[in-house]
Amino acid sequence: MNSTSPNSGAYGSYGFDDVDKPFDYKYYLFLLKKNFYILLTFFVIAGTLSAIYAAKIPDAFVSSAQLIIERPKNLMAEGMTDADLSAQSWSEDYYKTQLEIMTGPTVLRQVITELKLTSYFEQDDEDRLLEDVRKMITVTQVKQSRLFNVQVTAGDANLAANIANAVARAYIRKNFEDSLYYSKELLGWLPESASDAGTVTIEDPFGRVRQISREELIENLPTIQTDPTIRSLKERKNALESELKLLLKQYREKHPKIVKARSTLKFLDESIDAEKKRIVEGLKSKMQGAMQTTQGRVIEEALPADAPIGPNRLKIIVIVALGELFISLLLLFLLDHFDDTIHSMEDLERKGVVLPFLGPVAMVKDKKPNYDDKSLVVFHDRKSEITESFRYLRVAINFSAPPETLKNLIMTSCLPHEGKSFINHNIAASLALDGNKTLLVDCDLRRPVVHKQFKVDNSVGLSNYLTTGVGMESVLKPCYVDNLTLVTSGPVSPNPAEILGSDRMKQFLEEARSRFDRIIIDSPPLTGLGDTFVVGNLVGHVILVVAAARTPSDLIKRIQTQLDKSGIKIMGVVLNQVDMEKERLGGYSKHYYHTYNRYYRRDGGKDD
Numbered sequence: 001m002n003s004t005s006p007n008s009g010a011y012g013s014y015g016f017d018d019v020d021k022p023f024d025y026k027y028y029l030f031l032l033k034k035n036f037y038i039l040l041t042f043f044v045i046a047g048t049l050s051a052i053y054a055a056k057i058p059d060a061f062v063s064s065a066q067l068i069i070e071r072p073k074n075l076m077a078e079g080m081t082d083a084d085l086s087a088q089s090w091s092e093d094y095y096k097t098q099l100e101i102m103t104g105p106t107v108l109r110q111v112i113t114e115l116k117l118t119s120y121f122e123q124d125d126e127d128r129l130l131e132d133v134r135k136m137i138t139v140t141q142v143k144q145s146r147l148f149n150v151q152v153t154a155g156d157a158n159l160a161a162n163i164a165n166a167v168a169r170a171y172i173r174k175n176f177e178d179s180l181y182y183s184k185e186l187l188g189w190l191p192e193s194a195s196d197a198g199t200v201t202i203e204d205p206f207g208r209v210r211q212i213s214r215e216e217l218i219e220n221l222p223t224i225q226t227d228p229t230i231r232s233l234k235e236r237k238n239a240l241e242s243e244l245k246l247l248l249k250q251y252r253e254k255h256p257k258i259v260k261a262r263s264t265l266k267f268l269d270e271s272i273d274a275e276k277k278r279i280v281e282g283l284k285s286k287m288q289g290a291m292q293t294t295q296g297r298v299i300e301e302a303l304p305a306d307a308p309i310g311p312n313r314l315k316i317i318v319i320v321a322l323g324e325l326f327i328s329l330l331l332l333f334l335l336d337h338f339d340d341t342i343h344s345m346e347d348l349e350r351k352g353v354v355l356p357f358l359g360p361v362a363m364v365k366d367k368k369p370n371y372d373d374k375s376l377v378v379f380h381d382r383k384s385e386i387t388e389s390f391r392y393l394r395v396a397i398n399f400s401a402p403p404e405t406l407k408n409l410i411m412t413s414c415l416p417h418e419g420k421s422f423i424n425h426n427i428a429a430s431l432a433l434d435g436n437k438t439l440l441v442d443c444d445l446r447r448p449v450v451h452k453q454f455k456v457d458n459s460v461g462l463s464n465y466l467t468t469g470v471g472m473e474s475v476l477k478p479c480y481v482d483n484l485t486l487v488t489s490g491p492v493s494p495n496p497a498e499i500l501g502s503d504r505m506k507q508f509l510e511e512a513r514s515r516f517d518r519i520i521i522d523s524p525p526l527t528g529l530g531d532t533f534v535v536g537n538l539v540g541h542v543i544l545v546v547a548a549a550r551t552p553s554d555l556i557k558r559i560q561t562q563l564d565k566s567g568i569k570i571m572g573v574v575l576n577q578v579d580m581e582k583e584r585l586g587g588y589s590k591h592y593y594h595t596y597n598r599y600y601r602r603d604g605g606k607d608d
Contacts, residue, residue, distance in 0.1 A: 027346060031336055032329075039328050046324035047317055054316040059308035063161035064151040065168045066300040069098055069175075071146070095141060102139045102150065102171045105130055110170035115162055136160075137167060147299065157304035164302035172296045223279055230275045237268040340552040348573065351553035355560065358400060358543065358572035359393040361423060362386040362580045375422060375453055378430045379481055385580060390430045393574060397427070397543070400572055407513050410443075410521045410542040411574070412532045414559050418547035419576040421449045424522040431518050432484035439476075439516040441487045443523040443535055445496035448489035450522060454479045461490025465508055466499040472511050485516070501534040509538060526559050536568040543571050548578045 032039070071094065101107060108130050112118060123129040138151045150167050154160035224230060244261045251258055342348060345357040362385050364377065378387045397406065411427065413420035421444075428440040441462065442450035451458035456477050465475045465487075477486045493499055512519050521539070523532040536542050542563065546556065556573075563570055 024346075024350070027350070028333075030346075031332065035332055039325070039332070042328050043321055043325050047321040050317045050320035051313075053320075054311065054313035057311045057313070057316075058155040060153050060155065060310040061157040061160045061305040062151060062153050062309050063157070063164045063302040063305055064149050065164040065298060065302040067148045067150065067168050067171070067296055068146050068299050069095065069148060069296045095146075098148070098171075098175075099139050099141065101174065102148070102167060103134050103137050106174060107167060107170045108133050110173070111163060111166040114166050114170070115159075117163075120159070133163070136163065139167075150302070152302070153309075157306075157308075161302040161304045165298075168298050168301075172298070175296045224276060227275065227279060230272055230279075233268055233272045233275065237265060237272070240265055240268065340554055341549050342546050342551055342553055342556070342575065343549050344578075345575070347553070353553050353556050353560075353573070355544070355556075355570055356400065356572040358396045358574050359389070360548075360575045360578040360580075361389045361393060361419075363548075363577045376425055376429055376481075378426045378433065389578075390426050393427060394430045394434065396572075401541075405541065405571075406518070408509060408519045408521065408539045409571075410523050410532065410536055410539050411545055412523045412542055413525050413545040413547070414527055414551055414555050415547070416525050416527075418525070418545055418551060420525070420545040421453070421522055423545050423574055423576055424520055425450070425453055428518075428520040429481050429484055431520070432481050435483065436517040437483050437485075437515075438518045438520065439485050439487065439512055441512070441519060441521045442489040443500060443521050443531065445489050445493050445500070445531070446524060446529070448492075450486055451488040454486055456486060456488060458488045458490060461488035462508070463490035463493045463496075463499065465490070466502060466504045467493065472508070472515075497530050497534050500531055501537070505535070506538055526562070527555070533562075533566050533568065536563065537566060540567075541569040541571050543574060545574050545576050547576050550577075 112129060112133060117133060118124070118129060121129060121132060123132065136152050136154055138153070140149050140151070141147070142149065150164050152160045152164040152167070154163065219225075240261060244258070244265070247255070247257050247261060340351065342351070342353070345360075347353075348355065348357055364386060377384055378390050381387060397409070400406075409427075411420055411424045424440065428438050432438040440450060442448050443462065445463055448458065448461075450456075451461075456479065460470065461475055464470045465472070475487050475490070477488065478484075479486055499505070509519070521535060523535050523542075526532050532542070544556070544559070560570060
């Protein structure tokens, strides 16, 4: 079993039990090379589809108009400092409010009407049209300034410029109308005289509402509160009122000092009212003038863009194609990681199967109608790649153990349909063609195939020898391959395991060994049946046939454990149905087989 043949490196080592090996970059390069055309196909498809998609995306043009929006002049706050003005809550959010107004329904409706966008967008639903137009517009404020940029993105350069300019015009128009409205309202709030009674309802631009008396409104005007004349008169009035309170404690109402004090207070009140009236009249005059102005104006009109800013079609194609490639590679490596089947000699090592590798057998791709032609390839097609596989395998087996051990060979598989009979028949024929007197024995007494392959009679065979006492000569059958003799299974037996483990079977093997150079035993699969274990105990060793990309490594390990417990050694593994077009790494390189092919052709097609 533990051969130290110099050729062991060529035909595979005896395996490795260390699965956690360092990163094998060569394997992953091989994996990429093996699946190159699949990856390339999906990459091209993704690139093509993304190119079609990118081509259908309309061009995007951007135009921008710039406005300046002045802080509204609060005529009722004359005399206050800038710090006082900035402290007013209604002015803190003023510019943020203007941003919302520019993209609000009122402005957008004016834009839609002015540019007749309903027919352009072929959209009758007003709400959806408003939303579509709103998505095209971006309004931003230049930091630490009163400048605003109205940016519009559209599929047409002229349309983008027209919408940007229309938004600017509509906003300025609305701003002027609002200023006019609020100025008229404020004029209505101010009384005709300082002594007018009654209340007014005040609503600021942010919707805050409260009731206030006209007298209180005038009294709280910043201009009134900061006027020096009024402040002086009020100070004199306050001092006189304090003095009057003291006089009333000392004198009666008719006392001259009391009369004089009250007369002076009346004069001061009239003077204060007169000053208030003067200030109110001045405010009204200024407000009437302010009604003719607006706080916003266009600094720079939008112009049609010379070229689109997007889409970046090349970027879209590259991102999609690379994204697809990344996903494909990820799936490839994940599938490989979770794939427990054996594809190559390297897979045996990587997946911890501690068994020597004898060689691969190429997949039969040219399946002809005739059963013989497609099964016994080494005889019918001696120049094929698969025939070279069997020559390679034959040499590997010859160097795998001492000649005496190689007299009897059981070739079996873990599962049905892995091609173990195909391997048995062809390796037997290859040995025979090499000049060895070879016996092929069909020990699969449940599903025999040797007689079908070689088209011989199966009425008398191994089962007859084991149960009826017929002699060896009665079951030996020649065939069309020189040096190859057959023993078919014979009639199906009800208890194959029992008769295969009998003394008669031992006698058969001993007699066969004395007559033939090589004995190839085709036995049933190992899984689920005990027949091969019975025959294996008589021979002492087996060769395991594994179907590429089909047999799980876990199953091979379990079978190996069972055979070890039964005292049966596995001489090595033959990997069947290998796609030589894909498997080009290590022992699977087609270079070796092509070298063999050229050699045999130069040699005139003779067997070695």
